[in-house]
Amino acid sequence: MTGSPSPASESDLSGGESGGIPALAARVGGPTPPWRPRLSDRTIAVLMLVPAIALLLVTTVYPIANAIILSFHQYNPSLPLAKPVFNNGENYVRLLSDPAFLNTIRITVIFVVVAVILELLLGLGLGLLITAQRRGIGIVRVAMLLPFMMAPVAAGVLWRTLFNVQWGPLNDILRTLGLPEQQFLASPDQALASVIMVEVWQQVPPVAFIVAAGILSISPDLFKASAVDGASFWQTFRHVTLPMLRPIIAIILLLRVMDAFKVYDIIQTLTEGGPATQTENVSYLIWKTGMRFFQTGYASAMSVVFLVIVFLISLVFIRALDRAQSATGAER
Amino acid sequence: MRVVSFGRTMLRALVxxxxxxxxxxxxxxLVLTSLKPQRLTQTRPPTYWTDQLSLGAYERLLADPDIQHFFINSLAVAILATITTVSLGSLAAYSISRTHLSYRVRRGLLVWILLTRIFPPIVIAIPFFTIMRSAGLADTVLGLAIAHVSVTLPFVIWLLLGFFQEVPNELERAAMLDGCSMWRRFWQVNLPLVMPGIAVTSIFAFIISWNEYLFAAVLTSFNAQTLPVAIASFIGERRLEWTTMAALGTLMLMPVMVVALLVQRYIVRGLTFGAVKE
Amino acid sequence: MATVELRGVRKVFGRVEALATVDVRVEDRSFTCLVGPSGSGKSTLLNIVAGLESLSEGQVFLDGTDITRQAPAERDIAMVFQSYALYPHMSVFDNMAFGLKVRKTPSDVVRQRVEEAASLLQLSDLLDRKPRQLSGGQRQRVALGRAITRHPKVFLLDEPLSNLDAQLRFQTRVELKLLFERIGGTVIYVTHDQSEAMTLADQVVVLDKGRIQQMGAPMTIYEQPSNVFVARFLGSPAMNVISGRVARSDGDGLRLVAGALTTDLPGERLPDVPAGGVDVLVGIRPELISVAPAGHLTWNARLRLVESLGAQDLLYLDDEGQSLVAAGPSGLGAALGRGDVSFDVRPEAIHLFHPESGDAIGVRHRTSAAPWTIARPMEPDPSSGTTDQEERS
Structure with a gap:
């Protein structure tokens, strides 16, 4: 009756004799215009979605289209009067025989594979550890927050001091343990491993937190059942915990692999790609080519190839994630 | 109860x-280096502790007009980016959570949003630089904030989607029958209920923007330069001032650490794009 | 208030038919219960009236106006949800006032209406509280209050009592009945609990598998169920259904045999019985079976188990391999002891159903009163013993 009390309905309302609401309705009275929402829900829903989608289109699709177009041109924006000149796919031809580019792909793949495997294994172990309800675990958890909250550029600077051959604490610790000193970032053989070490230091804690959350979300009844069945710790881990964590491990792999491909900041401050090009990954080479040498067209071609590779790998992982989730009936 | 041996306890403590x-x-x-006198930063063996601590490096930093400028830029970019991304993201997330899209459309949309986050930022950064330059936004706080929104928005939509989906559907239905348009349901029913989620998401967006380096490096030179760029440029410019560099690193970490401790409970959710709830 | 009419309403989810073509008319100021097991389509039907669910075919009329295409917000219908769906961030007052404020009602009117409803529901002292500070019963009343303040044309209630504990549920059931009698509202009420439907409704719509099984006044449905499903769904303990056979006896009469139970039925009960007889399902309400020590009544059976519910005894009989439940007065079970007993059923108490389709067959007239009227058949719900006493006191 809130909208437009027609005469009929008004008499209905005031017809009650027991007081209370029907009696009240007569006092409400007064014709008010029929109430109606101005826009349909569907229109509003679309309007709500448009700004975000538009921004994502502008900030991703447009730059990528731009990169694809530029990748077919020769263009040096540092020259005042330069215009992009179409060069017939020459950039791509050059790319495929460019040892520097092929080398960065090799380095990127080594970096991603080694870092992600280490992060996953250490993360699983730490995740198991921090789900234990023991005294002192709170301190461990807080300590684990530190590395990954740090800006990767800052982490790079910090580890540069730790790795310092002369006066860095790492070599001092090795000396104390009676082990030979290492060259770390200064050595062509150890530089990549050192960068991976920093990446792992930063990224193991988040992996461990995710694993811990996954373990806590497994029904305790499953662990009880496993205990009643007489399973050992390792049997429980192998046959209960690990299978139940499959979707979570898939999420970790997806996110970590994608992030590891994108790593740029640490390399910038830790090694600047060196020594020589021993720690130069694709992102770094693109930056160098585009922003330092201003070969924008060539850098764009690298970007496009890199994007295609990353895109294909992501799709594989998204597929795997779908399968893992449907296998254990996890949410989403 | 099982009797835990002393050895086991010790082993665990050691681990x-x-x-x-x-x-x-x-x-x-990092913190110790920032407080040490400069001469103790390069000793062999390293100095693990000293009584001669001083806040000198911090005083010098905070008095440096350039650093002040970068600090304000960092803050301005992060705040602007956070407000924008959370506003756009919550509208979009609510819309997706309450619209009866077919499974395929919805999934396609979400995968697309996910994929935009997967793009290596360097791929977007260089064209972005060209675009920003032609739009007159190169080396401005606004331009960098827009770039940061493009980085955080997919993440924010995914994260908030989970929070909106937790609002019971019956509440939404009750509000429909109470006569609310979708817009009003968003403002008066859903938004107040997902405020904790908005807060957590904002903090994550803020941290990402605060720590972001690549776009800041590519898109800014001085006017809109932020702290991560400043610290990276120290490597080249002030190679020997380890205390100053460490102090700057500490200054950058502190605000992030404070908020991280505040939202510790929700961290996992943020880390996994909302896919895992703790 | 208003009438609601559903014409040829059909709802299909993918390939599943949630509602087969349904026609329902709800009279002004009447109380209609949609009752059925879960998955029967009763909630879908309610959501269609609310506009929360689109329909695949058919039309919905409110006061003669076609509202099929109207959004829920435009329909002037209020709903009480099973989970109450109170806005957690609003006070009780704001929860109740929200629908009015949205419709731009002047604030003095809002205040007046909320206070009226609050006093009606004894919520006046709680108006400043938040929902989380309320007990389950209080939340339920706020949900009702939110609907009442709106003065909607129709009230929809979706299992409003199912989240209350048993004792409160009975108390609230009575209050609900009184409340809506007082307001004079048109109510559509969904429940899976047949006793709620029986006690509250003017009109009961029994649904199963998306189809209306039977529609009508509660006692009519109770006494003349149109099929085995309805017969067993309404009433507690459920009606006995055993298999039997009807054959022509000498003259016009019929003879029904179901185990030991052998009785004559008047010929007009089941016309067209072929010479060889037919198989039937025999339905008998437990409270219409009298039981006595062996030899006292017509047929013999074995008493296998006695369940004492306090006010009533349930006797589980074995009638030559078929199970029969009889409801007798308290103490009867103890008096009889296990073993052989005898029982009696009056021919008027016997329902006949088709053995395959389950539809009621033949002509039946009103059931006469039970041999002992321990309780009116529809009243208590003896399956929950404690609350049964509560109800009685």
Missing amino acids: YASIVAVMAFPIYW
Whole structure:
């Protein structure tokens, strides 16, 4: 009756004799215009979605289209009067025989594979550890927050001091343990491993937190059942915990692999790609080519190839994630 | 109850202590270096502790007009980006959570949003630089904030989607029958209920923007330069001033650490794009 | 208030038919219960009236106006949800006032209406509280209050009592009945609990598998169920259904045999019985079976188990391999002891159903009163013993 009390309905309302609401309705009275929402829900829903989608289109699709177009041109924006000149796919031809580019792909793949495997294994172990309800675990958890909250550029600077051959604490610790000193970032053989070490230091804690959350979300009844069945710790881990964590491990792999491909900041401050090009990954080479040498067209071609590779790998992982989730009936 | 032997307890304490050491020692080293006198930063063996601590490096930093400028830029970019991304993201997330899209459309949309986050930022950064330059936004706080929104928006939509989906559907239906348009349901029913989620998401967006380096490096030169770029440029410019560099690193870490401790409970959710709830 | 009419309403989810073509008319100021097991389509039907669910075919009329295409917000219908769906961030007052404020009602009117409803529901002292500070019963009343303040044309209630504990549920059931009698509202009420439907409704719509099984006044449905499903769904303990056979006896009469139970039925009960007889399902309400020590009544059976519910005894009989439940007065079970007993059923108490389709067959007239009227058949719900006493006191 809130909208437009027609005469009929008004008499209905005031017809009650027991007081209370029907009696009240007569006092409400007064014709008010029929109430109606101005826009349909569907229109509003679309309007709500448009700004975000538009921004994502502008900030991703447009730059990528731009990169694809530029990748077919020769263009040096540092020259005042330069215009992009179409060069017939020459950039791509050059790319495929460019040892520097092929080398960065090799380095990127080594970096991603080694870092992600280490992060996953250490993360699983730490995740198991921090789900234990023991005294002192709170301190461990807080300590684990530190590395990954740090800006990767800052982490790079910090580890540069730790790795310092002369006066860095790492070599001092090795000396104390009676082990030979290492060259770390200064050595062509150890530089990549050192960068991976920093990446792992930063990224193991988040992996461990995710694993811990996954373990806590497994029904305790499953662990009880496993205990009643007489399973050992390792049997429980192998046959209960690990299978139940499959979707979570898939999420970790997806996110970590994608992030590891994108790593740029640490390399910038830790090694600047060196020594020589021993720690130069694709992102770094693109930056160098585009922003330092201003070969924008060539850098764009690298970007496009890199994007295609990353895109294909992501799709594989998204597929795997779908399968893992449907296998254990996890949410989403 | 099982009797736990003394040895086991000791072993566990040792494991815990070594994890804490590995995680926290570098940070300890950072803070200590920032407080040391310059001459103690390069000793052999390294100086693990000294009584001669001073806040001199911090005083110098905070008095440096350039650093002040970068600090304000960092803050301005992060705040602007956070407000924008959370506003756009919550509208979009609510719309997706309450619209009866077919499974395929919805999934396609979400995968697309996910994929935009997967793009290596360097791929977007260089064209972005060209675009920003032609739009007159190169080296401006606004331009960098827009770039940061493009980085955080997919993440924010995914994260908030989970929070909106937790609002019971019956509440939405009750509001429909109470006569609310979708817009009003968003403002008056859903938004107040997902405020904790908005807060957590904002903090994550803020941290990402605060720590972001690549776009800041590519899109800014001085006017809109932020702290991560400043610290990276120290490597080249002030190679020997380890205390100053460490102090700047500490200054950058502190605000992030404070908020991280506040939202510790929700961290996992943020880390997994909302896919895992703790 | 208003009438609601559903014409040829059909709802299909993918390939599943949630509602087969349904026609329902709800009279002004009447109380209609949609009752059925879960998955029967009763909630879908309610959501269609609310506009929360689109329909695949058919039309919905409110006061003669076609509202099929109207959004829920435009319909002037209020709903009480099973989970109450109170806005957690609003006070009780704001929860109740929200629908009015949205419709731009002047604030003095809002205040007046909320206070009226609050006093009606004894919520006046709680108006400043938040929902989380309320007990389950209080939340339920706020949900009702939110609907009442709106003065909607129709009230929809979706299992409003199912989240209350048993004792409160009975108390609230009575209050609900009184409340809506007082307001004079048109109510559509969904429940899976047949006793709620029986006690509250003017009109009961029994649904199963998306189809209306039977529609009508509660006692009519109770006494003349149109099929086995309805017969067994309404009433507690459920009606006995055993298999039997009807054959022509000498003259016009019929003879029904179901185990030991052998009785004559008047010929007009089941016309067209072939010479060889037919198989039937025999339905008998437990409270219409009298039981006595062996030899006292017509047929013999074995008493296998006695369940004492306090006010009533349930006797589980074995009638030559078929199970029969009889409801007798308290103490009867103890008096009889296990073993052989005898029982009696009056021919008027016997329902006949088709053995395959389950539809009621033949002509039946009103059931006469039970041999002992321990309780009116529809009243208590003896399956929950404690609350049964509560109800009685």
